[in-house]
Amino acid sequence: xxxxxxxLGEVRDGQLRNVSYEAVGAAKTxxxxxxxxxxxxxASVSSLAExxxxxxxDRVVVVEDEKLAQYTSDGYAQxxxxxxxxxxxxxxxxxHTSLGKDLSPRVAGxxxxxxxxxxxxxxxxxxxxxxxRPIYSGKAFEKKIVTDGLIFATVRPNNIAPLEKDESRxxxxxxxxxxxxxxxxIIKEVVRKATEGVDxxxxxxxxxxGRGVKSEEGFEPLKELAQVLGxxxxxxxxxxxxxxxxxSLQIGQTGKVVTPDLYIACGISxxxxxxxGMSNSKVIVAINKDPEANIFNVADYGIVGDLFEVVxxxxxxxxxxxxxx
Amino acid sequence: xxxxxxxxxxxxxxxKISISGGKINxxxxxFIINPYDEYAIEEAIQVRDAQGGEVTVITVGxxxxxxxxxxxxxxxxxxxxxxxxxxxxxxxxQFTTAKILxxxxxxxxxxxxxxxNVAIDGGSGQVGPRVAELLNIPYVTTITNLExxxxxxxxxxxxxxxxxxxxxxxPLLVTAQQGLNEPRYPSLPGIMKAKKKxxxxxxxxxLDLEEDDVEAKTKTIEIYLPAxxxxxxxxxxxxxxxxxxxxxxxxxxxKVV
Ligand SMILES: Cc1cc2nc3c(=O)[nH]c(=O)nc-3n(C[C@H](O)[C@H](O)[C@H](O)COP(=O)(O)OP(=O)(O)OC[C@H]3O[C@@H](n4cnc5c(N)ncnc54)[C@H](O)[C@@H]3O)c2cc1C
Numbered sequence: 001x002x003x004x005x006x007x008l009g010e011v012r013d014g015q016l017r018n019v020s021y022e023a024v025g026a027a028k029t030x031x032x033x034x035x036x037x038x039x040x041x042x043a044s045v046s047s048l049a050e051x052x053x054x055x056x057x058d059r060v061v062v063v064e065d066e067k068l069a070q071y072t073s074d075g076y077a078q079x080x081x082x083x084x085x086x087x088x089x090x091x092x093x094x095x096h097t098s099l100g101k102d103l104s105p106r107v108a109g110x111x112x113x114x115x116x117x118x119x120x121x122x123x124x125x126x127x128x129x130x131x132x133r134p135i136y137s138g139k140a141f142e143k144k145i146v147t148d149g150l151i152f153a154t155v156r157p158n159n160i161a162p163l164e165k166d167e168s169r170x171x172x173x174x175x176x177x178x179x180x181x182x183x184x185x186i187i188k189e190v191v192r193k194a195t196e197g198v199d200x201x202x203x204x205x206x207x208x209x210g211r212g213v214k215s216e217e218g219f220e221p222l223k224e225l226a227q228v229l230g231x232x233x234x235x236x237x238x239x240x241x242x243x244x245x246x247x248s249l250q251i252g253q254t255g256k257v258v259t260p261d262l263y264i265a266c267g268i269s270x271x272x273x274x275x276x277g278m279s280n281s282k283v284i285v286a287i288n289k290d291p292e293a294n295i296f297n298v299a300d301y302g303i304v305g306d307l308f309e310v311v312x313x314x315x316x317x318x319x320x321x322x323x324x325x
Numbered sequence: 326x327x328x329x330x331x332x333x334x335x336x337x338x339x340x341k342i343s344i345s346g347g348k349i350n351x352x353x354x355x356f357i358i359n360p361y362d363e364y365a366i367e368e369a370i371q372v373r374d375a376q377g378g379e380v381t382v383i384t385v386g387x388x389x390x391x392x393x394x395x396x397x398x399x400x401x402x403x404x405x406x407x408x409x410x411x412x413x414x415x416x417x418x419q420f421t422t423a424k425i426l427x428x429x430x431x432x433x434x435x436x437x438x439x440x441x442n443v444a445i446d447g448g449s450g451q452v453g454p455r456v457a458e459l460l461n462i463p464y465v466t467t468i469t470n471l472e473x474x475x476x477x478x479x480x481x482x483x484x485x486x487x488x489x490x491x492x493x494x495x496p497l498l499v500t501a502q503q504g505l506n507e508p509r510y511p512s513l514p515g516i517m518k519a520k521k522k523x524x525x526x527x528x529x530x531x532l533d534l535e536e537d538d539v540e541a542k543t544k545t546i547e548i549y550l551p552a553x554x555x556x557x558x559x560x561x562x563x564x565x566x567x568x569x570x571x572x573x574x575x576x577x578x579x580k581v582v
Pocket of ligand 1: 273
């Protein structure tokens with residue numbers, strides 16, 4: 001059954017986030033041959049429409065307003081609901097990001113619809129769109145379907161493959177003018193703590209440090225390795241609690257959930273609450289001097305040793321590999 | 326100040342998960358207050374102590390949640406409400422839960438509603454914002470600080486590690502992120518007092534809701550455990566050789582670099 005599916009393109013620092021391309025890929029599956037329509041909200045975002053189309057959107061609707069320069073649930077909900085009312089889609093996809101998590105339940109509430117959050121896989125099976133998502137912090141999975149109304153989902157970054165970029169693709173870009181009314185929450189200030197460089201929740205490679213890193217300086221060798229691999233640095237709560245790094249790096253049940261291709265855990269014991277944030281990574285490497293550490297039970301490859309010896313050696317080896325490649 | 330806390334009973338974070346008869350096996354499992362809801366309860370108590378008023382903790386679930394409600398009362402909440410759906414509903418989803426909570430809250434003149442930002446079992450994080458939308462009040466999710474000054478409220482919101490300082494007003498719904506506070510443990514006198522505090526039990530009927538009004542929009546068709554990972558390979562030999570081998574395995578076998 002062909003459906004029209006809307007995808008919210010999420011803009012950060014003037015660029016579309018990767019997860020938005022993955023959301024387009026998800027929307028294609030849900031659309032079953034129907035139309036995929038990108039939606040862009042912001043102060044000045046129409047220049048990004050082309051990119052959404054190159055990644056598979058058939059056309060794009062843009063809502064521009066100064067009040068949408070920063071994300072607020074009131075502003076974005078008004079913009080998005082207006083687009084939904086004019087397009088009447090049968091499906092809706094957001095990224096499961098901070099923005100997507102904040103906005104999607106509100107939109108679902110407004111539309112009295114279901115919402116399947118944090119989806120890692122989508123397939124068409126027996127006439128249904130079947131969504132797979134982790135539950136119990138990744139200790140189990142469930143498959144869900146929508147039984148009534150709009151098919152609405154948020155997709156976890158790094159799990160659903162985007163379509164190949166096709167620079168020859170073209171599509172219509174239209175503007176919808178929406179009168180964005182009073183915002184009940186006003187952002188007074190944004191304090192940037194998250195790292196410059198690669199975004200932890202979307203990184204393909206994550207180098208994570210735990211209490212074994214021992215100090216703030218102890219993170220330096222990890223940063224170098226991350227740089228060589230084009231990855232991001234993360235941490236256990238142990239490292240954050242000990243003030244070796246900012247809480248914005250924390251991975252786990254009460255931190256970020258990451259699913260990179262490669263996760264290298266350095267000086268992390270592998271507590272269950274840490275595993276909750278990374279156990280679905282494709283390949284896990286553990287570096288720990290305690291051979292009994294639980295992290296080795298989830299690791300694909302392990303080195304028993306001192307991270308301060310192993311990590312710099314790894315960095316050198318990867319540098320050689322890059323040179324030869 | 327009339328404060329409500331949305332609470333869920335969840336599996337203990339340390340519990341192993343097993344499946345029987347297509348469902349998560351609950352036999353013998355330990356249950357707790359969802360950890361993020363503990364922050365919500367603590368914050369509610371602190372706001373009440375500073376501003377006066379009353380804290381009511383609400384949950385939608387079964388009789389078994391009484392234990393967690395008593396714990397919340399022992400921490401210092403004033404009243405608890407269990408909306409028992411055990412006999413009425415076979416399936417429910419976040420649409421269901423939010424609709425029930427909003428129906429209960431709509432004539433309660435709540436000034437502040439606090440929930441956890443996500444429950445660690447279902448992990449969807451939908452109920453808070455859905456309830457705010459149904460009540461037509463503003464909300465801020467994943468907060469790490471809350472200051473109330475008359476009807477002006479300043480909150481700090483965690484946005485993937487960055488912080489936003491947000492100004493808004495009451496009535497308001499917020500959801501708690503780690504770092505908001507340190508939840509207290511119930512004291513012994515607290516536990517004694519909790520036994521005498523009111524714990525009301527309601528059913529859908531009492532809210533003038535029919536099963537059809539809250540019928541789930543989604544359905545779980547299968548639950549399964551992740552494929553058992555093959556035992557990992559712990560490398561051996563000289564450290565320098567191990568490092569070379571690891572790089573080669575990641576490049577040639579796992580093909581991730
Ligand atoms: C409700 C709740 C929520 C939680 N949420 C999270 C969460 O989101 N994320 C999280 O990470 N934790 C979380 N925790 C905490 C978790 O239980 C652990 O305490 C924490 O993950 C431990 O961090 P760690 O592995 O860095 O430290 P430790 O357990 O102290 O482990 C340090 C490891 O480093 C190794 N080591 C030491 N020196 C070296 C060296 N030179 N070279 C190599 N290895 C070395 C040691 O052998 C040890 O295995 C939570 C706990 C609770 C109760």
